[in-house]
Structures are given as structure tokens and as C-alpha cells.
Amino acid sequence: MQENPKSLRRYKQLTISTIIAVYLLILVGGIVRSSGSGMGCPDWPKCFGNWVPPTSVDQLPVNYKEVYSEKRHQKNIRLTGYLEKLGFSDTADKLKNDPSVREEADFNPLRTWIEYVNRLVGVVIGMLIFATFVYSIRFRKTQPRVLIFSLLAFVGVVFQGWVGSIVVSTNLLPGMISFHMLLALLIVMLLIYTYFTVDPPVADNETGGDAINVKWLLLGCAALFIVQLIVGINVREGVDSGLSAGIERSTVLEWIGFKFYFHRSFSWALLIGHVLLTYFLWTSSSLSFSVKFSAVLTLVVFLEIVSGAAMGYFSIPAFIQPIHLLLASVVFGFQVYLFLRINRKDALNIKHSI
Structure with missing residues (x-):
């Protein structure tokens, strides 16, 4: 029906x-x-x-x-x-x-x-x-x-x-x-x-192998994002605690220590993962729409890293914090949608079986 x-x-x-x-x-x-x-x-x-x-x-x-x-x-x-x-x-x-x-x-x-x-x-x-x-x-x-x-x-x-x-x-x-x-x-x-x-959107003409490989690569990117998100939450709570304790914004990240440095360095792993995802989609010509979507996702990841770097170098300006948070949320949403699209055969089967 x-x-x-x-x-x-x-x-x-x-x-x-x-x-x-x-x-x-x-x-x-x-x-x-x-x-x-x-x-x-x-x-x-x-x-x-x-x-x-x-x-x-x-x-x-x-x-x-x-x-x-x-x-x-x-x-x-x-x-x-x-x-x-x-x-x-x-x-x-x-x-x-x-x-x-x-x-x-x-x-x-x-x-x-x-x-x-x-x-x-x-x-x-x-x-x-x-x-x-x-x-x-x-x-x-x-x-x-x-x-x-x-x-x-x-x-x-x-x-x-x-x-x-x-x-x-x-x-x-x-x-x-x-x-x-x-x-x-x-x-x-x-x-x-x-x-x-x-x-569900009209499917790309991907082969089963392409979809499976992309799915696992995307799941890897999602895992990297979850790690980065958890560490980022800890860093943000550390910033709140430090500022409440009277530590200056210019030194609070150094006060946090390892968690901040890990969060900063790990962001490159997240970016590299998404670059590889986009490259794989680009070389798989059958995944035409997904490569464009993944490219936008990679750009958002890059902008998130830039906003994080700006906070690190400019003593955590208050106006950049919500932008950094928003970009991270957009990355999550894009990952969810791209994963659903790659697995859309299941969604289509659900729809057609009802």
C-alpha cells in the first residue's frame, strides 16, 4: 500500500x-x-x-x-x-x-x-x-x-x-x-x-561489495568520533572545573593536561578516517551521491578541527565554543544519515514488506 x-x-x-x-x-x-x-x-x-x-x-x-x-x-x-x-x-x-x-x-x-x-x-x-x-x-x-x-x-x-x-x-x-x-x-x-x-532515497547503483566495505569504513569513522566525543566531553568538563576554580582561560587547557593533548591529536585520526572514506567512495564510481555527501561530512570534520584549534590558540573564546559543539553534532547527524543510506536496502525491504 x-x-x-x-x-x-x-x-x-x-x-x-x-x-x-x-x-x-x-x-x-x-x-x-x-x-x-x-x-x-x-x-x-x-x-x-x-x-x-x-x-x-x-x-x-x-x-x-x-x-x-x-x-x-x-x-x-x-x-x-x-x-x-x-x-x-x-x-x-x-x-x-x-x-x-x-x-x-x-x-x-x-x-x-x-x-x-x-x-x-x-x-x-x-x-x-x-x-x-x-x-x-x-x-x-x-x-x-x-x-x-x-x-x-x-x-x-x-x-x-x-x-x-x-x-x-x-x-x-x-x-x-x-x-x-x-x-x-x-x-x-x-x-x-x-x-x-x-x-528512503533512490539507491545508488552500488555493488554489494562496495556497500559492505564502505559500511565498515564508516563504522570505523563513527568509532573514532565516539572516542573523540567522550574525550571532548571530559575536556569540556575540565574547562568548567578549572574556570570555577579560578584558573585563567589562557592556562586552563594546560591545567587539564593529557586529556586535552589527546583530544587535540586524536582529531587528526578522525579527519584521516573521513578522508579515506571519501576517497574510497570516489574510487567507487557506483556510489555517486554518497561521495558528495561524504565530502561535505569531511569538510565539516575539518571545520570542527579548525574551531577546536582556534579555542586552543586563542584561550577558548566563548563565541567559538558553541560553534565547535554544533559542528560536532552535525558530524554525528551526517554519519547517521550516510550509514542509513549505505544500508538502505534494509530500509527498502522493510518498506516493501509492509
């Missing part, structure tokens, strides 16, 4: 718009983190108890720090109970006993509104993902996987909102921000899979 072409086209347009919006949120989230605006709103989902945040400290109670610190503390007490049951006793102890968790930042209207805009963008994306789920219901008989993965993306964004509230209540606890970011990448992956599955 074939779907109405107009319905397919509209759903694909909605899905690609949602994916772009998620990348926008990743960029805005990077701006929040690099500008130190993560605690611009000390509560969640409201901001200083209001749906529209204040613009002046005069609009807040005199003891606003104590008020919101206590609210976060009470929420963390409930959270520690769950963490202990799940075996995260060290994290629970930190939430209970580390005085820095209860510290409340001074009111800063710029940071407050940066965080508020971040939340507004998150709400818009939640609505878009909900819309993709609702629209996917019409495919429940012909392409049930579209409905399932749209639902998973919606559940993911709801869970992401809850994690965002935990990030605030724990005063940007190390690890929670990174987990928040990884969830965003998971949502991107689900949306890309949904976009691909609803109407």
Missing part, C-alpha cells in the same frame, strides 16, 4: 524542519554554557517564579538567593533517594553534602534572558516533535516504524525536559550537562531515522 505523495512530502518537510530546529537548540545550548548562563534561571520550568523573567534585581525578593537555593535543595533531596536506589551513592552524597551545589548565582539579566530564550526554543522543538508524532499516526498501518520512532523522539524530548530541570536543581552538576547534550544527539538520530524510513 502506497502513501499519498503529498503526505510523504509534508511529513518529510516537517521532520527536516524539526531536525534543523534541534540543531538550533544545540547551538543555543552551547551559547548558554559558554556564557555561563546555565543558572540564569534558578528554577524550572518557570524563571524566578514567573513565566516571563524579571529584567531587574529590584523585581526579586531581597532574600531570593536563599529562597531558590532552598527550593533546589528540597528537589535534590528527593533526587538523591532515587540515585541511591540506582547505585549512584557518590553522586547522591555530593548533592547532599557539597555546599557548592546550593550556591546561588547573582542575578544577571543578560544571562537570565539567554537561559530563558534557550527554554523557549526547547518548547518550540517539543511542539515540533509532538507534531511529527501526531502526523506519523497516519502511517501506522503502512509504515509502523515511522510511528514508533516518532513516538520515541517525543518521549525523548519529554525526558530531555525533565533532565533539564535536574541540571538546574543540581546547579550544573558535572556530567548532567553532558548527559543533557547526549540526549539531544539521540533525539537527532531518531528523527533522522524517521526521515529516512518514511521515504
Whole structure:
């Protein structure tokens, strides 16, 4: 049974718009983190108890720090109970006993509104993902996987909102921000899979051997990226810890030490892997579209390395950090799509068997 072409086209347009919006949120989230605006709103989902945040400290109670610190503390007490049951006793102890968790930042209207805009963008994306789920219901008989993965993306964004509230209540606890970011990448992956599955692209005329070789080479590149991502997360958390400890931006990377140097050097392995991938696709003339897509992917990897080098040489300029994060996220999305395209025979078989 074939779907109405107009319905397919509209759903694909909605899905690609949602994916772009998620990348926008990743960029805005990077701006929040690099500008130190993560605690611009000390509560969640409201901001200083209001749906529209204040613009002046005069609009807040005199003891606003104590008020919101206590609210976060009470929420963390409930959270520690769950963490202990799940075996995260060290994290629970930190939430209970580390005085820095209860510290409340001074009111800063710029940071407050940066965080508020971040939340507004998150709400818009939640609505878009909900819309993709609702629209996917019409495919429940012909392409049930579209409905399932749209639902998973919606559940993911709801869970992401809850994690965002935990990030605030724990005063940007190390690890929670990174987990928040990884969830965003998971949502991107689900949306890309949904976009691909609803109407797989016309296949290149590749031979089976070409597809298998490219698949393994791409998986190797993905493995390199995952290693680089994990180390990068550790470096970023090290930067946060160093700056919080009073270390200057110009010396914080040296203070981090081996992790930073490994992250910097390993980026070349990632670039070489993608150059080899593009070269292999280029020499396999039957993979015409994929070579162009891989070339763009390699360019994005190169730009990511350039942005990382700029941070290293220019004392981590705040405006480059979100760009570096966005480029890494785009690399991930491109890898997911290229992998699905190389394995599109499976997707096509799924579609035709329904």
C-alpha cells in the first residue's frame, strides 16, 4: 500500500524542519554554557517564579538567593533517594553534602534572558516533535516504524525536559550537562531515522561489495568520533572545573593536561578516517551521491578541527565554543544519515514488506 505523495512530502518537510530546529537548540545550548548562563534561571520550568523573567534585581525578593537555593535543595533531596536506589551513592552524597551545589548565582539579566530564550526554543522543538508524532499516526498501518520512532523522539524530548530541570536543581552538576547534550544527539538520530524510513532515497547503483566495505569504513569513522566525543566531553568538563576554580582561560587547557593533548591529536585520526572514506567512495564510481555527501561530512570534520584549534590558540573564546559543539553534532547527524543510506536496502525491504 502506497502513501499519498503529498503526505510523504509534508511529513518529510516537517521532520527536516524539526531536525534543523534541534540543531538550533544545540547551538543555543552551547551559547548558554559558554556564557555561563546555565543558572540564569534558578528554577524550572518557570524563571524566578514567573513565566516571563524579571529584567531587574529590584523585581526579586531581597532574600531570593536563599529562597531558590532552598527550593533546589528540597528537589535534590528527593533526587538523591532515587540515585541511591540506582547505585549512584557518590553522586547522591555530593548533592547532599557539597555546599557548592546550593550556591546561588547573582542575578544577571543578560544571562537570565539567554537561559530563558534557550527554554523557549526547547518548547518550540517539543511542539515540533509532538507534531511529527501526531502526523506519523497516519502511517501506522503502512509504515509502523515511522510511528514508533516518532513516538520515541517525543518521549525523548519529554525526558530531555525533565533532565533539564535536574541540571538546574543540581546547579550544573558535572556530567548532567553532558548527559543533557547526549540526549539531544539521540533525539537527532531518531528523527533522522524517521526521515529516512518514511521515504528512503533512490539507491545508488552500488555493488554489494562496495556497500559492505564502505559500511565498515564508516563504522570505523563513527568509532573514532565516539572516542573523540567522550574525550571532548571530559575536556569540556575540565574547562568548567578549572574556570570555577579560578584558573585563567589562557592556562586552563594546560591545567587539564593529557586529556586535552589527546583530544587535540586524536582529531587528526578522525579527519584521516573521513578522508579515506571519501576517497574510497570516489574510487567507487557506483556510489555517486554518497561521495558528495561524504565530502561535505569531511569538510565539516575539518571545520570542527579548525574551531577546536582556534579555542586552543586563542584561550577558548566563548563565541567559538558553541560553534565547535554544533559542528560536532552535525558530524554525528551526517554519519547517521550516510550509514542509513549505505544500508538502505534494509530500509527498502522493510518498506516493501509492509
